[in-house]
Amino acid sequence: MVFYFKARPEAGDYTIFMGLDKYENEELIKYGFPEDIWFHVDKMSSAHVYVRMHKGQTIDDISEGLLEDCVQLVKANSIQGNKVNSVDVVYTPWSNLKKTASMDVGQVGFHNPKMVRTVKVEKRINEVVNRLNKTKVERKPDLRAEREAVNAAERAERKLQLREKKRKEEMERLEKERQAELRSYKGLMVAENMTSNKDIGSSNKSLQELEEDFM
Template identity: 85%
Template sequence: MVFYFKARPEVGDYTIFMGLDKYENEELIKYGFPEDVWFHVDKMSSAHVYLRLHKGQTMDDISEGLLEDCAQLVKANSIQGNKVNNIDVVYTPWSNLKKTGSMDVGQVGFHNSKTVRTVKVEKRLNEVVNRLNRTKVERKPDLKAEHEAYNLSEKAERKAQLREKKRFAEMERLEKERQAELRSYKNLMVSEKMTSNKQIASTEKSLQELEEDFM
């Protein structure tokens, strides 16, 4: 089971989601999207909360309001973190999550600690948590199928982009050849290099002169 929430409307159309338990978290860790950002209470047990960004966006595009929604949802879904103030919530791109065979179910590490950010949450904001809970939807998605469909779509898009790149390169090549041909033609038509009929006539001997030379 995965729980889906809608972020506050003024920040844009964003979906926030989390797994029912640590076993569901394993599936989310395994089958995430490149646009997913992972949130967790630092050094405490909590739900694994994900924000799905729009394609092409990065963590730098997360607005203050959107960040608050994610951080409050994480805090509210941490047994220990929900009881205390001034906690830290860490977040990082899904692609930075590291999972090894020696780790417990639901446990993760990071490939690069430098891409992990921290936001301070002073206290629980009930108005934020209640608003998010009113948008809550439960689903049983086939995360593996969704992940595979995403990869196929990305592969098809990359192929289309490559075809377009090759087409553009071929058009550029043909245009360069056309321009070179035009320059070559213009050089042939330069007036200094052309000879008029009058000039030809002035340099050739007349029929009478030729006959006299013959005689």
């Protein structure tokens, strides 16, 4: 089971989500999207909360309002963190999550600790948590199928872009050849390289001799 929430409207059209338990978290870790940003209460047990950014956006594009929604949700879904004030919440891109065979179910590390950011949450803001809970939707998604569908769409897009690139390159090549032929033709047609009928008539050479000179 995955729980989905809608971020505050003024932040934009963003979906925040989290797994029901550590086993669902394992699936979210495995089949995440490059646009996903992961949140967790630092040094405490808590839900794994994600926000899915828009295509092309990064962690730097998280607005202050969207960040508050995410950190309040993750604090509210930490048994220990929800009971105390002033907790740290860490967040990082999904691609920075590291999973090894020796780790417990739902446990993660980081490929690059420098990519992990920390924000201090002084207290629970019930207004924020209650608003988010009103948008809560429970689903049983096929995370693997969703990830594979996105992969297939991205591959198709890359193929389309490659075909378009090759088409443009071929058009450019043909245009260069056409321009080169035009320049060559213009060179042959300049006045100093041409012989008029008047020139032929005033010349002592025969037509055959003039043709041989031209060749």
